[in-house]
Amino acid sequence: MKKLMKGNEAIAEAAIRGGCRFFAGYPITPQNEIPEYLSWRLNEVGGAFVQAESEVAAINMVYGAAGAGARAMTSSSSPGISLKQEGISYICGAELPCVIVNIVRAGPGLGGIQPAQSDYFQTVKGGGHGDYHMLVLAPATVQEAVDLVYSAFDKADKYRLPVMILGDGMIGQMMEAVELPEMVDVNALAKKEWATDGTGVGENRRIVNSLYIQPDVLEEINHKLFAVYAEMKKNETAVEEYMCEDAEIVLTGYGTVARIAKSAVHMLRAKGIKAGLIRPITLYPFPDEAYARIAGNGICREMLCVELSMGQMIEDVKLSVNGKVPVEFYGRVGGNVMTAEDIVKKVMEGR
Amino acid sequence: MEEKIIAAGFGGQGALSIGQFIAYSALEENLEVTWLPSYGPEMRGGTANCSVVVSDKPVASPIIATPDCLIAMNKPSLAKFVNDVKPGGLIIVNSSLIEDKVEREDVRVAYVDANAIALKAGNVRTANIVILGAYIKLSGLLPHDTVYNTIDKIFAKKPKVIPVNKQAFELGYAIEI
Amino acid sequence: MAKGFKKTKMLTDTPFHYCPGCTHGIAHRLTAEVLEEIGAEGNCVGVAPVGCAVFAYNYFNCDMQEAAHGRAPAVATGIKRVHPDKIVFSYQGDGDLASIGMAETVHAAARGENITVIFINNSIYGMTGGQMAPTTLEGQKATTCQAGRIPELNGNPVNVAEMLAQLKGPSYIARVGLFDLKHVMEAKRAIRKAFDMQINKKGFAMVEILSTCPTNWGLNPIDALEWSKNEATKTFPLGVFKDITKEEE
Numbered sequence: 093m094k095k096l097m098k099g100n101e102a103i104a105e106a107a108i109r110g111g112c113r114f115f116a117g118y119p120i121t122p123q124n125e126i127p128e129y130l131s132w133r134l135n136e137v138g139g140a141f142v143q144a145e146s147e148v149a150a151i152n153m154v155y156g157a158a159g160a161g162a163r164a165m166t167s168s169s170s171p172g173i174s175l176k177q178e179g180i181s182y183i184c185g186a187e188l189p190c191v192i193v194n195i196v197r198a199g200p201g202l203g204g205i206q207p208a209q210s211d212y213f214q215t216v217k218g219g220g221h222g223d224y225h226m227l228v229l230a231p232a233t234v235q236e237a238v239d240l241v242y243s244a245f246d247k248a249d250k251y252r253l254p255v256m257i258l259g260d261g262m263i264g265q266m267m268e269a270v271e272l273p274e275m276v277d278v279n280a281l282a283k284k285e286w287a288t289d290g291t292g293v294g295e296n297r298r299i300v301n302s303l304y305i306q307p308d309v310l311e312e313i314n315h316k317l318f319a320v321y322a323e324m325k326k327n328e329t330a331v332e333e334y335m336c337e338d339a340e341i342v343l344t345g346y347g348t349v350a351r352i353a354k355s356a357v358h359m360l361r362a363k364g365i366k367a368g369l370i371r372p373i374t375l376y377p378f379p380d381e382a383y384a385r386i387a388g389n390g391i392c393r394e395m396l397c398v399e400l401s402m403g404q405m406i407e408d409v410k411l412s413v414n415g416k417v418p419v420e421f422y423g424r425v426g427g428n429v430m431t432a433e434d435i436v437k438k439v440m441e442g443r
Numbered sequence: 444m445e446e447k448i449i450a451a452g453f454g455g456q457g458a459l460s461i462g463q464f465i466a467y468s469a470l471e472e473n474l475e476v477t478w479l480p481s482y483g484p485e486m487r488g489g490t491a492n493c494s495v496v497v498s499d500k501p502v503a504s505p506i507i508a509t510p511d512c513l514i515a516m517n518k519p520s521l522a523k524f525v526n527d528v529k530p531g532g533l534i535i536v537n538s539s540l541i542e543d544k545v546e547r548e549d550v551r552v553a554y555v556d557a558n559a560i561a562l563k564a565g566n567v568r569t570a571n572i573v574i575l576g577a578y579i580k581l582s583g584l585l586p587h588d589t590v591y592n593t594i595d596k597i598f599a600k601k602p603k604v605i606p607v608n609k610q611a612f613e614l615g616y617a618i619e620i
Numbered sequence: 621m622a623k624g625f626k627k628t629k630m631l632t633d634t635p636f637h638y639c640p641g642c643t644h645g646i647a648h649r650l651t652a653e654v655l656e657e658i659g660a661e662g663n664c665v666g667v668a669p670v671g672c673a674v675f676a677y678n679y680f681n682c683d684m685q686e687a688a689h690g691r692a693p694a695v696a697t698g699i700k701r702v703h704p705d706k707i708v709f710s711y712q713g714d715g716d717l718a719s720i721g722m723a724e725t726v727h728a729a730a731r732g733e734n735i736t737v738i739f740i741n742n743s744i745y746g747m748t749g750g751q752m753a754p755t756t757l758e759g760q761k762a763t764t765c766q767a768g769r770i771p772e773l774n775g776n777p778v779n780v781a782e783m784l785a786q787l788k789g790p791s792y793i794a795r796v797g798l799f800d801l802k803h804v805m806e807a808k809r810a811i812r813k814a815f816d817m818q819i820n821k822k823g824f825a826m827v828e829i830l831s832t833c834p835t836n837w838g839l840n841p842i843d844a845l846e847w848s849k850n851e852a853t854k855t856f857p858l859g860v861f862k863d864i865t866k867e868e869e
Binding site for chain 2: 094096121122205206233261262265266267268269348351352354355356358429430431432433434
Binding site: 162289 | 674687694703724727
């Protein structure tokens with residue numbers, strides 16, 4: 093049965109159903125409903141909730157819990173995610189699975205608390221030190237947020253890396269109808285042989301670590317991590333192509349912005365302009381093949397990248413399109429959100 | 444069919460709840476719905492508002508530029524959104540707090556003395572439910588009984604307040620332009 | 621039959637990398653002996669710091685996690701909450717615990733997190749080459765206070781044990797030395813007590829161990845022990861600063 097839920101609460105419940113049994117976090121707007129919900133809900137399912145003294149502590153508690161074998165999660169918003177970068181780098185280095193939710197707000201600095209997409213670079217290009225990536229998922233609806241968070245724990249376990257859910261204040265605060273998935277039986281999950289559950293002795297000791305003092309060993313680890321990312325690109329890349337078959341102008345954006353762009357596609361079509369939309373669902377791995385194919389289909393003449401930033405994803409769009417068609421940009425920042433009418437106006441300007 | 448509603452007022456006036464009642468009721472009717480609130484400091488003092496989109500197809504943008512209906516619970520809310528309303532659209536003005544008249548000729552306007560009616564229902568705090576009743580009647584968006592029954596569900600944990608809210612809803616539903 | 625001196629099974633065969641005369645080795649051994657005594661074999665997770673003891677995960681014969689600098693109490697919190705019935709300990713130096721990780725330390729203590737913290741205070745940053753530590757004594761020379769620590773210029777040393785003892789959360793807070801056999805034995809009893817607190821679910825326990833750093837202090841091992849005994853204890857007096865089992869009596 094469908095239920096009306098706020099994005100943040102739906103994300104929290106989806107995490108529980110996906111097997112999350114440990115959460116540590118620190119209050120920050122606009123994601124507070126996630127820790128608030130989990131503070132009581134985790135107790136119901138025999139998990140643990142810790143309100144940490146800082147974002148730094150929270151991500152390191154997740155490191156400990158994930159290293160100990162639990163499905164672990166933290167959530168925050170942009171300034172808090174900046175503080176977590178050290179821990180994220182260590183988690184990637186130690187090959188630990190976890191889920192991190194970023195309900196993005198406008199920056200830089202303390203910025204504002206309204207929706208933004210200005211953490212794209214930080215999320216997909218690194219953010220912390222060292223060569224690493226996460227699996228980055230960008231839900232556009234509350235239902236999609238539920239589905240992506242739910243399966244994020246499986247994917248994190250499969251590839252042994254953090255999965256970042258990149259939302260924004262809009263999806264966190266919005267209510268929509270959701271169908272909640274079945275509860276995962278955490279006791280039936282495959283045992284993590286590498287996890288420090290305390291039983292290791294001698295040869296069987298498990299060590300969770302990201303320190304490799306010998307350059308050759310560390311180089312090997314770097315290659316190993318990137319082999320995982322290549323595998324992930326093959327299996328996990330996800331994109332929605334909407335009305336692109338005959339589209340002369342293709343809009344592109346991710347998350348909630350893609351919904352606004354989708355409304356713009358409808359309005360442009362009503363004006364007789366053949367518009368389409370590419371919406372990456374995975375921001376890393378980036379669906380470059382879809383962009384290259386559509387840009388080179390002989391019908392698409394132009395792309396318009398729409399973001400709540402000064403232009404971040406557009407760099408990956410341009411790399412993917414590789415000069416086949418011009419890629420224009422339209423962005424709102426500071427916590428302002430464009431309307432579908434604004435996008436239509438921008439498209440019409442060029443005509 | 445797609446109906447876009449903005450409900451706005453001072454924090455505490457229940458504008459966000461009006462939107463939630465519409466959203467819950469729309470879900471009961473198997474319609475697609477998004478409810479997007481303003482959040483943060485804006486809610487304190489100024490205009491707390493929510494955007495509700497009800498549709499028979501999946502909702503694309505939850506952001507509303509031109510609402511079909513504006514529910515204005517206070518003066519700043521009316522001033523902020525009055526010119527956005529679609530020609531032919533509906534504006535419900537809480538005349539208990541707003542003395543101004545809407546100067547547009549191309550919209551339907553209902554002036555509802557919500558506080559006085561709520562007092563008649565038995566509790567001034569049900570003013571937003573009076574407005575909800577008026578909206579349901581004047582928009583024809585959702586069946587009376589669906590919204591009426593939603594009151595039971597929303598106040599399931601506070602059964603004492605159900606009768607007064609239902610009374611407020613009925614008094615609001617009796618309003619005509 | 622005479623009691624033979626043998627290696628505790630809670631240490632691996634990996635040789636320590638510590639400098640000659642450094643008391644990290646003794647602290648490791650005491651901790652490992654206590655772990656063996658309390659039956660922690662196959663029942664325990666340790667957390668290693670960043671600093672001289674960064675390779676501790678190679679030495680303790682149990683599951684280990686290597687934490688980011690200063691974050692060991694947070695990492696240990698995560699582990700303990702997932703495995704509340706396992707023995708969980710962190711082993712940290714003064715830069716790790718009392719400088720970059722002070723927030724994690726204080727809040728793990730304030731929460732009364734049921735973990736045991738072994739705190740090595742040698743008044744210097746050893747691994748990075750002798751810089752001033754949060755526990756460097758007034759007047760003590762370091763590479764970042766070459767004329768000796770001047771409080772007006774370099775601030776004051778931090779008395780971690782005394783500070784944490786003010787909190788409600790901790791069950792046991794003690795400071796011990798390793799400068800002679802008597803004190804080594806006393807240190808071991810304190811470590812045992814700190815682990816017993818965890819076993820009895822009494823909450824956060826910490827033993828601050830005054831340790832030596834002959835290399836960066838510029839002293840030979842014997843003089844280093846003397847300096848620890850005669851100088852370090854002036855700022856960092858030994859003692860039990862909190863023991864809730866005593867308070868309960």
